[in-house]
Every structure is written in C-alpha cells, then in structure tokens.
Amino acid sequence: MVHAVLRFIHDHGSCSDLEHVNEVINAHGGSARLRDEVLRHAERCPVTAESFGHELALARYSPAQPATHAFLATAQLDAVWIHDGILDARDYKTGSRRTLRVADDPRAWVQAWVLGSIAQQKGLRLQLRYEHLAAEIDEDPEFWELDEEELNATEDRLRYEIIKIRETDSWAGVNEPTACQFCRYRSICPDSAAPGEATWLEIQPATSSAQ
Ligand code: SF4
Ligand SMILES: [Zn+2]
Known part of the structure; x- marks a missing residue:
C-alpha cells in the first residue's frame, strides 16, 4: 500500500507537506505504521x-x-x-x-x-x-x-x-506449498505444490437430444 500512497502523495503535492501527508493517509484509512513509513521516506526524498x-x-x-x-x-x-x-x-x-x-x-x-x-x-x-x-x-x-x-x-x-x-535443460521447481500458492506461474508449472484452478468457464460437450 505504501507504494500507491507515496505515488498519490507525490502526484498531488509533496511528501514534505505534513498536512497533505496526513490528509492522504487518513483518506486511505492508513495505519500508524503506514504514516511512519511515509515519514521515513520523506527524510530521503529529493523533494x-x-x-x-x-x-x-x-x-x-x-x-x-x-x-x-x-x-x-x-x-x-x-x-x-x-x-x-x-x-x-x-x-x-x-x-x-x-x-x-x-x-x-x-x-x-x-x-x-x-x-x-x-x-x-x-x-x-x-x-x-x-x-x-x-x-x-x-x-x-x-x-x-x-x-x-x-x-x-x-x-x-x-x-x-x-x-x-x-x-540448462533440467529444471525442477521448489514444489513448496507456501511459495507455490502465490506464484504467478502455478497454473502452468508441472512442479507446483498448489496447482492453479481454472477460473474460466469450461465448454461442456453438447448433450444429444436425438431420440
Ligand atoms: S509453482 Fe512452480 S515455478 Fe512457482 S514456485 Fe512452485 S515450483 Fe516454482
Ligand atoms: Zn517523497
């Protein structure tokens, strides 16, 4: 979230403007931690x-x-x-x-x-x-x-x-559930420990109505 908030802060003002920073963070329902991260960024931003x-x-x-x-x-x-x-x-x-x-x-x-x-x-x-x-x-x-x-x-x-x-012609995936469940390649990876589930509609074979 800090990336998007910093982008918004810079697009609409300056991270050195505390009033603007507080306004943006409050509007985004930001936490104290987010505010702290933004302030730490402001210390090194080339304003x-x-x-x-x-x-x-x-x-x-x-x-x-x-x-x-x-x-x-x-x-x-x-x-x-x-x-x-x-x-x-x-x-x-x-x-x-x-x-x-x-x-x-x-x-x-x-x-x-x-x-x-x-x-x-x-x-x-x-x-x-x-x-x-x-x-x-x-x-x-x-x-x-x-x-x-x-x-x-x-x-x-x-x-x-x-x-x-x-x-390299021999590749082996990590096959580790924690890593695989967030991997963007899991739907095509043969070594995935969390194979992707199809989210698109599947075409079912037509049922015959002929008697
Ligand atoms: S899904 Fe495949 S490529 Fe992705 S982390 Fe797992 S083993 Fe590696
Ligand atoms: Zn900045």
Missing part, C-alpha cells in the same frame, strides 16, 4: 527533483548474434527522479534488508540495465537506491551509481546469466 515517473514498468531489448544470446528484460521501478544531473531510481522496501550494496542484488542489475539507455539518452548519470521504510531497518544498502563502463559490464553479466539459463 525539489523533477519526477520521471512512479510505478514504472519498462522494457529493453539487447540484440546479439547468435540469437540465443539476445534478450529482453523488463523492470519495475517504484519512483524515478531527475535532479543534479542524475537519473535517480528508488525502490521502496518494507521488508528485511537482503543486501548491503544495491550493486550486489541481481534485481538491481536488471533495473539498472533497463534504465541505463534512458539515462544515456538524457545525458544523466544513473543511480539506484533502496529506501528501507520499516522502522526496524536502521540503514539503507549502499546506493549504486553506474558509469558507461559499469553499465556495459552489467549488460555482460545479464547476458552471461541468461546464456546459462538457456543452456
């Missing part, structure tokens, strides 16, 4: 920045020869700002911290590479930051700033991983 977008879904294609080395990557970005010559991408986190450096997280490799071409087109430096909004997390992971060399290295790293995936 004077230009917004490039919120909750963005972007894609980028990398052609290559042979064709099996080409790939298409998609990335979700919670908020992207432009300020001080920087394309500043933020990922809001409400759970535990899984990495000490954004640069070590494979999800960030994809986000960085997908955003990289936009940063280059606009002549901006690219930065990725994780904002840990839960009060239990004291410190964000070290942010990641990428120059052209780092962007090219990230593309090579992604291609290397994708080639490894394509060369």
Whole structure:
C-alpha cells in the first residue's frame, strides 16, 4: 500500500507537506505504521527533483548474434527522479534488508540495465537506491551509481546469466506449498505444490437430444 500512497502523495503535492501527508493517509484509512513509513521516506526524498515517473514498468531489448544470446528484460521501478544531473531510481522496501550494496542484488542489475539507455539518452548519470521504510531497518544498502563502463559490464553479466539459463535443460521447481500458492506461474508449472484452478468457464460437450 505504501507504494500507491507515496505515488498519490507525490502526484498531488509533496511528501514534505505534513498536512497533505496526513490528509492522504487518513483518506486511505492508513495505519500508524503506514504514516511512519511515509515519514521515513520523506527524510530521503529529493523533494525539489523533477519526477520521471512512479510505478514504472519498462522494457529493453539487447540484440546479439547468435540469437540465443539476445534478450529482453523488463523492470519495475517504484519512483524515478531527475535532479543534479542524475537519473535517480528508488525502490521502496518494507521488508528485511537482503543486501548491503544495491550493486550486489541481481534485481538491481536488471533495473539498472533497463534504465541505463534512458539515462544515456538524457545525458544523466544513473543511480539506484533502496529506501528501507520499516522502522526496524536502521540503514539503507549502499546506493549504486553506474558509469558507461559499469553499465556495459552489467549488460555482460545479464547476458552471461541468461546464456546459462538457456543452456540448462533440467529444471525442477521448489514444489513448496507456501511459495507455490502465490506464484504467478502455478497454473502452468508441472512442479507446483498448489496447482492453479481454472477460473474460466469450461465448454461442456453438447448433450444429444436425438431420440
Ligand atoms: S509453482 Fe512452480 S515455478 Fe512457482 S514456485 Fe512452485 S515450483 Fe516454482
Ligand atoms: Zn517523497
């Protein structure tokens, strides 16, 4: 919920305006925890920045020869700002911290590479930051700033991983009910421990009325 609320707050005002923040949170029936997360975000928000977008879904294609080395990557970005010559991408986190450096997280490799071409087109430096909004997390992971060399290295790293995936011909799913019940692939996965139930109408064979 914090992602949608922050988007609304930024679209209709500023997260540094406490009156606006309280109004939005109350209108959404928000909890004290949500309010705390929004206030923790406001401490690190680049409030004077230009917004490039919120909750963005972007894609980028990398052609290559042979064709099996080409790939298409998609990335979700919670908020992207432009300020001080920087394309500043933020990922809001409400759970535990899984990495000490954004640069070590494979999800960030994809986000960085997908955003990289936009940063280059606009002549901006690219930065990725994780904002840990839960009060239990004291410190964000070290942010990641990428120059052209780092962007090219990230593309090579992604291609290397994708080639490894394509060369693997034996796959086994985790077959674990807790993971499978929320998995978006469970309806087609042969290893699912929680196979999807069809929610669409099934066509029944016609019953014969001939006597
Ligand atoms: S449904 Fe399949 S792909 Fe999804 S978590 Fe379970 S085993 Fe993995
Ligand atoms: Zn903000």
